[in-house]
Amino acid sequence: MTAQVITITSGKGGVGKTTAVANLATAIAADGKKVVCIDGDIGLRNLDVVMGLENRIVYDIVDVIEGRCKLKQAMIRDKHFPEMYLIPAAQTRDKNAVSPTDMIRICNDLRSDADFVIIDSPAGIERGFRNAIAAADRVIVVTNPEVSAVRDADRVVGILEAEEKGNPALILNRLNQALVRNNDMLSAEDVLDLLGIQLIGIVPEDESVIIASNRGAPVVNDPKSRAGQAFRNIARRIQGQDVPFIDLDQQSGLWGAIQKLAGRK
Amino acid sequence: MEQITSLIQIKGIRDGLLATFMDAPWEDQRIALLAQIDERPSFFQGARLAMDVGSQILKVNDLVDLRDQLSERNLILWAVVSESPITEQTAQLLGLATRISKPRPEEQRQFADPINDDTALFVNKTLRSGTRIEFPGHIVVIGDINPGAEIVAEGNVIVWGRVRGMIHAGCKGDRSAFICALDLSANQLRIADEVSATLKPQKDPKPEIASINSEGRLQADLWHPG
Numbered sequence: 001m002t003a004q005v006i007t008i009t010s011g012k013g014g015v016g017k018t019t020a021v022a023n024l025a026t027a028i029a030a031d032g033k034k035v036v037c038i039d040g041d042i043g044l045r046n047l048d049v050v051m052g053l054e055n056r057i058v059y060d061i062v063d064v065i066e067g068r069c070k071l072k073q074a075m076i077r078d079k080h081f082p083e084m085y086l087i088p089a090a091q092t093r094d095k096n097a098v099s100p101t102d103m104i105r106i107c108n109d110l111r112s113d114a115d116f117v118i119i120d121s122p123a124g125i126e127r128g129f130r131n132a133i134a135a136a137d138r139v140i141v142v143t144n145p146e147v148s149a150v151r152d153a154d155r156v157v158g159i160l161e162a163e164e165k166g167n168p169a170l171i172l173n174r175l176n177q178a179l180v181r182n183n184d185m186l187s188a189e190d191v192l193d194l195l196g197i198q199l200i201g202i203v204p205e206d207e208s209v210i211i212a213s214n215r216g217a218p219v220v221n222d223p224k225s226r227a228g229q230a231f232r233n234i235a236r237r238i239q240g241q242d243v244p245f246i247d248l249d250q251q252s253g254l255w256g257a258i259q260k261l262a263g264r265k
Numbered sequence: 266m267e268q269i270t271s272l273i274q275i276k277g278i279r280d281g282l283l284a285t286f287m288d289a290p291w292e293d294q295r296i297a298l299l300a301q302i303d304e305r306p307s308f309f310q311g312a313r314l315a316m317d318v319g320s321q322i323l324k325v326n327d328l329v330d331l332r333d334q335l336s337e338r339n340l341i342l343w344a345v346v347s348e349s350p351i352t353e354q355t356a357q358l359l360g361l362a363t364r365i366s367k368p369r370p371e372e373q374r375q376f377a378d379p380i381n382d383d384t385a386l387f388v389n390k391t392l393r394s395g396t397r398i399e400f401p402g403h404i405v406v407i408g409d410i411n412p413g414a415e416i417v418a419e420g421n422v423i424v425w426g427r428v429r430g431m432i433h434a435g436c437k438g439d440r441s442a443f444i445c446a447l448d449l450s451a452n453q454l455r456i457a458d459e460v461s462a463t464l465k466p467q468k469d470p471k472p473e474i475a476s477i478n479s480e481g482r483l484q485a486d487l488w489h490p491g
Contacts, residue, residue, distance in 0.1 A: 100333050125360060127336070134333075151394045151413050158393030162325050162358035194411060194429070196391060 001034070003114040005107045006238065007136035008171075011152030013123030015144045016173040016203070019213055020231070021120040022050045026218040027235030029084035033115040036075065038087045038106070040132035041122040042098055045089035052079060052216025053086050062090035065102045071109055080221075085114075095127040100134030107135035116238070125159060133160065139168040140200060140238075145175050145186040154195055169200035171234060176205040201234035202245065203227050272297040280365060281313030281343070291321055295331055302338055315344035315365050323352045328359055350386055350400060357397050385420070392416070392430065399436075412452060418442075424449075427470070431455070445474040449485055459483040 008021050018041075025035045038061065039047040048054045056076050059069040064087070071087075078084040087106075090097060103119075110117050121132035133139060139160055143153035153170075160168050172188055179185035188202055206227035212219035219228040220235070226246070233243045272294055274285045286294045298316075302309045314335060323345070332342045344362035347353050353363045385403035394413030398404060403420035414430035416422055422434045424446035433455040435442025440457040448470035454461040456476065461483045472488035 096339075099337055101337060130333075130336075147412075151411075154411050155394040155413065158358065158396055159360065161393075162355075163329055164325065194409075196409075 001112060001115055003034075003036070003107075003111045003117045005111070005117045005119065005135050005137045007040075007119040007121055007132050007139050008142060009121035009129060009132060009139060009156055010123065010142045010149070011125060011156040012143075012149045015142050015149050016171075016209075017123075017142050018047050018050050018120050019209060019218075020140075020142050020171055020173065020203075021047060021118050022213075022218045023220045023228070023231035024235050024238065025084060025116075025118050026051075026078075026081065027220040027232045028116055028118075028239065029078065029081035030220070030232075031235065031239065032083070033239070034083040034113070035081075035116045035118060036085045036087065036110050036114045038103075038117065038119045039089035040098075040103075040119050040128060042089045042128065043091065043094045044122065045091050047120050048076075048086060048088045049216060050213050051086055051218065053088075054216070057088050060088045060090040061106070062093050062097045064106065065098060071106065095122070095131065098128075098131050100131055103131050104135045125156065129156075133163070133165060136165060139165055140171055141168045141195075141197070142171045142173050143191065143195075144173055145180070145188070145191055147186065150186065150191055150194060157195060157197055167197060169198050170195060171201050171203065172199065173203045174205045175202050200237050201230055203230040203234075273301060275301060278315070278365065281315060282309075283315045283317060283365065285317045286319055286321065288319060291323065291327060294318075294321070295327075295334075298331075299334060299338075302335075302340065306338065310339055311341075313341050313343050315346065315362075316342070317346045318349075318352060320348045321352060322349050323347070323355050325355050325358065328355055328361070332359070354398060360395060363399075383420070386418075391426065394430075410446075410451070421445075440477050443474055443476040445472065445488065447472050449473040449475060454483060454485070456483055461485070 008017050010017050021037055025037045029035045037047060039045050048057060053076050059074040061074060063069045064071050064074045074087050075085040107117055119132050122128035141153050141156055143149045157168055172191055175188060176185055180187045192199055204226050206225055208222055208225040209219045209227045212222060219225045220231045222228045229246060236243045272287045272289045275282055284298060335342050344365050345356035346363060346365060356363050385405055386400040388398060388406045391408035391411065392406065392414040393411050397415040399417040401419045404416055404418040404422050406424045406426065409426040410416060410424055410428045410430040412429045417433045417436050419437045421442050422432050422444045427448040428446045428451040430451065431453045432444050432451055434444045435457040438457050442456050444454055454475050459477055473485045474488050475483060475485040478484045
């Protein structure tokens with residue numbers, strides 16, 4: 001096995017990086033692949049909480065770097081998928097405890113042993129971000145359809161281009177189609193027009209994401225959630241499959257159900 | 266060793282340390298800098314470093330490698346001062362400062378003796394948020410100017426694309442400078458010391474030219490060929 005290292009980043013905070021990492025990792029693991037997630041947000045860790053693994057942490061990534069444990073000892077096995085692991089961040093240290101070289105070393109050690117390594121980047125464009133992208137084969141930028149988030153995403157794309165990290169892909173998270181129809185929200189076209197990078201998925205606004213995160217059970221496990229469906233599709237696209245985009249204008253409610261039954265959608 | 270380290274002078278400035286490079290191949294300069302740091306690690310520990318690289322042309326990879334090597338030694342590279350517009354652009358792309366508080370003698374000479382020839386900087390890509398390009402002449406961009414990007418020219422600015430960021434033409438006071446673009450819906454335009462109000466994005470953008478009109482106001486007009 002030679003793992004692909006994917007970093008999820010955004011520039012702005014709170015747009016859904018950690019949620020995306022937890023969901024994509026879970027969806028890829030559900031497809032039978034071996035996935036290792038790395039929380040790159042040293043000092044503000046939360047991927048463990050979203051994945052529901054908080055109480056299992058013994059060693060973290062700084063322990064690995066400083067030689068207090070072996071890499072294997074810091075890999076926490078997921079509750080549901082035995083082929084999915086988390087390497088948690090240290091909560092009591094800061095970004096300077098890790099260097100880009102450390103990240104490259106850890107990822108290279110993981111490459112022979114997994115299908116995908118997914119790194120959750122901290123917000124910002126400083127040291128933590130540099131660490132998170134250092135080892136990446138591929139970078140996915142997450143943004144919301146908000147002017148400030150898109151501008152930060154643009155900055156990050158500029159830096160990635162300058163560092164010749166290849167073309168980043170874009171996840172547009174929390175799109176509310178009703179607001180877009182009323183011209184109260186940037187549309188996917190507006191965002192793509194500005195950023196000019198390849199779209200890998202649109203995740204509709206869905207409150208089940210928040211509920212699932214708080215329960216520590218990623219929303220991809222919920223077959224009824226539209227956001228979950230979107231993340232499952234993105235996970236397939238990451239694995240190289242050609243999955244059509246879901247129709248966000250899809251009718252919901254009774255009429256939508258009738259259309260579905262009639263096989264029209 | 267004596268010969269290598271003499272390629273670089275390091276001294277304290279208000280904002281940290283300034284390393285001034287003598288003319289030499291970049292690889293030698295880089296090795297000399299790291300050697301000087303490794304000689305006295307405790308002195309350099311945690312320092313903020315600015316570099317004056319003279320006319321050295323540096324690519325992104327050069328600066329990224331050095332920055333990583335410096336960060337491993339616990340030094341922060343925050344500024345790269347250069348006479349080469351290419352190196353300046355590289356530094357700006359990486360989010361590094363290109364001016365330090367001490368004015369360079371070369372710059373002072375520029376103020377006294379404004380450039381009169383028609384040199385232009387040609388930029389063949391979209392400028393993303395956080396990019397700032399300054400040039401003591403005209404600037405031509407083939408691509409968009411995204412929100413949060415800045416273009417500052419002593420002469421005219423021509424953009425073959427959409428303008429959503431900030432453009433300052435005639436930044437040294439030339440009131441005859443102009444800005445033209447295929448879609449000029451910038452959030453701010455400046456010519457000399459005039460500043461425009463926000464131009465609203467149009468449904469069906471047409472090429473426009475902005476200049477200072479006879480009343481002394483900055484004004485954008487549709488471009489009429491011929």
